[in-house]
Amino acid sequence: MSAQRKPGSALVLVGHGSTVNPDSSLPTFTHAKEIRRRRIFSEVHCAFWKEEPSLREVLRMVESDDVYIVPNFISEGYFTARVIPRELELTGAVTRRNGRVIKYCQPVGNDPRMTDLLLYRAKEVAEGVPADKTSLMIVAHGTGLNENSAVAAKRQVSAIRGRKIYPEVVAAFMEEEPPISAWDTLTTQPFVVVVPFFISDGLHSYEDIPVLLGIESQAQGAASHQEVFRRNPYQLKGRKLYYAGAIGMEAMMADIILETVERFDFTR
Amino acid sequence: MIEQALQDYLNGGPLYVGEIIVRRVNPRGYVIRHWKDDQQPDATLARYADTTAALEIVRYDAKKKYRPLKGAPNLRRGWELRVSSVAETRQALDYFYPGAFATWLAYNRDEVLPVDLRETLQRQTGMYRVTQKLTLPQAEELAGRFCQSGSGCLRTILWKIDGHSPRRYLPESKFDSTVDQLGRNYGVIPFLCVEACNLFVAEARKIIKGPAE
Ligand code: SF4
16 A cells, blocks of 8 residues: 655554553554654654653654644544543644644544454464354453443454354453353354454453463463464364454554544545 | 754764663764663674664563663663664664653753643543542652652653652752763763653552552
8 A cells, every 4th residue: 555645744653551561562663663664754653651652742752743643542432532632632633732733543443444454363363264164253352441342343243244254253352241251152163263352462362361262271471472372273162263363463554554544634 | 853953962972861872883873782881892792773672672671571661770781773874763762761852852942841740640530530639748759769760760850749849758869950860970861751650640549549459
């Protein structure tokens, strides 16, 4: 994809970040680097809620008068509606301040191509497995407080159903109904592919979800994090289960970020 | 402008910020090291040419423990990052000490407005709203413990609490942008703390809620 160049503009990619999970900010840093390499913006920065640079300090690092803010989040919710606008002192989709125009884009998770990304992940993790004998399960956090991740996941499920690739597509959640632990009753096919709808791998995808699925008996030590993806497929309850990593590190995310910016311009 | 200012600075000599030193080397290039490795022979250091290496270096301390706070005085040693442009140097600098150089420039132009801790806490919502209950003595104790340069954070504090710098348990130098937090006596760029960070706010929450959470 060749995105339109914006030589007078800055891009600020906003991630959640973490004080305990060292991998949390990696997808955001990685995509920022890739977009920087493409020389579309005159500058590209990252900012985080839980790491540095913080949302409070990032605008001091920006020199352009035209700034796009793109939340690297899976869904709209508390962070995109409350935290980011508050910390950046935004007044709406467009904020004008001291001769600067700050454009607040939608979270990347709203991009229609997230569906492609989930499908790509599903296909990649279970290569050669017949799709017509596979149940696809999209798992998300699902708590009303922080994110509408459940709503977003359900939207993905119906989009994927519409493509008629898998005979069965379901959503399951960590903190909502239906629970991930019920995967074997939620699905009927001999093959089950589980794709987390998360930006970054972290404790949820390394530990919590594997335990809920029953592919780990208990939380593993930090050293074995990637192991959980290497042991596919899991033979469990008479099925073959494939567990994929978070989608946020996919190279396609850089394109999705750029398209999020284009869409902002297009709809204004 | 930031890049140009950085180039000018480096043309005039090495740049020290936090625990790193940046030097211009001939013919065109820049070398970044832990300042204590400045005189180490090249062969003793792991050498990198891609700024991404900085992301890895800052992420874990020498004991492979995650460093959530970039100002923590435990940057590991034994590496060298050599890049060829000022742009890359700036990028690397922002990986090590995010915004340090830009904030320092703005500070010198008198454009930095420190935010009082009360304002920071007042702004909090959700699970951090309770931090609004933090008392002055609690805030001073927290700053004294969490922000101190010895093992906490190398930033120079510009923010105040109820209009006063949290001096009770911290030395004068913690608030003085002309003093090096590592006590070296040569030109150092301060890593300024304009507003209490989110880790500080999270610690404040622990004080109010009790350590159980
Ligand atoms: S509040 Fe400032 S000085 Fe204190 S730990 Fe956070 S960044 Fe460092």
